[in-house]
Amino acid sequence: MSIQSSVALIPDTRTRILDLAETLLLERGFNAFSYQHLARELGMKPAAIHYHFPSKDDLGTALVTRQLRRLRKWRDLPRVADLPPNEQLEALFAVYDNHLGHDRRVCLFGALAADFLTLPAPMQAELRTFNRELTEWLAQVLAVGRATGTLRFLGSPAAKAAQVLTTLAGALQVARVHDETPFQVIVGQLRLELFA
Amino acid sequence: MSIQSSVALIPDTRTRILDLAETLLLERGFNAFSYQHLARELGMKPAAIHYHFPSKDDLGTALVTRQLRRLRKWRDLPRVADLPPNEQLEALFAVYDNHLGHDRRVCLFGALAADFLTLPAPMQAELRTFNRELTEWLAQVLAVGRATGTLRFLGSPAAKAAQVLTTLAGALQVARVHDETPFQVIVGQLRLELFA
DNA sequence: CAACTTACTTACTAATCAGTAAGTAAAAGT
């Protein structure tokens, strides 16, 4: 693998494939794009994609693995980890809002959940880990937020975290079917209920 | 079209196709089944499916249209329409719980939202109507429930209805990725918050 | 009884799919 500057203006081919596949996955679904689509748009032949990702399973797994790495990196960023809980929650909302701004992309979880049973086992496993780690992070944020009085909710932090994340994933899907409005309404409702 | 008893033990072919397509759609996704799959399992040739539904677009649209008819029928059923609001909400939860019991099916909305942009226009339109009518129904239930003191929530009934339905659709997806537990946890959280 | 309709099957097309094998030009390593 070629050594590439971390501030590369032109990403290497492998990254360009992943980026395009991610776009197509989040905008169209996993079963709705092919190696031919990728190759045509990247100006290369389908076999070139197979060189980097022998099978579509490999490509899909790489996509989820990358997103899991991103989650861990984001979560541990000082500008996120050092925030008070209510602002951490707002930062989470901003991530989903940002998806909406990119052609109403759904989140990775929402893109893969419906077709989950057709996915290769490693992809399923990575997606489970992704969702579990994100839920655990939010549960911790909620627990501290309630303890310090900036957040309020009934029930356990774990249950509330699962509920909030599920709602956010669903809200991006509703936004796709209608328009941005229901997403903003739903997130507004979450803010109303959660911020003390 | 042949006249068929309304309590038919053996549904006509068109219905059998719709039933199987619905099963595959809710368990695998719209782009994950073909006319060949349908034909093989029904013991007929793919062209027989084309006879009843000339294109896959027609089949998909028929599926959503049927679900919209079911929603209107269910909503207007005396045993649903005459219930007090808190029991109407519980009846809604029961519908989603029943999906879970059928091999962890997601709801129609959750099955189609991710691939929404790849769907034929009539299917998109029907799905929008379906979601809009269901949300309006729930908003009314919530409004009456709060007014009569059996339900409680902050914000507008419309916003709360959108949030609750989005959460339910998402909860079925989470159940697919993990197991039944998160669904029960999330619905438990909804009950805790909504029932006064 | 004849004509028509219904509900299919058989046989096909053209496109697309994921994936493979062999070749190649350039870059990198020794």
Added chain:
DNA sequence: ACTTTTACTTACTGATTAGTAAGTAAGTTG
């Protein structure tokens, strides 16, 4: 300078896709 590795292209396979056209057997209707 020689060898190896990288990053592809060309050319192909076999499977699968949605969809069509023509034929047919059974049932329905006038």
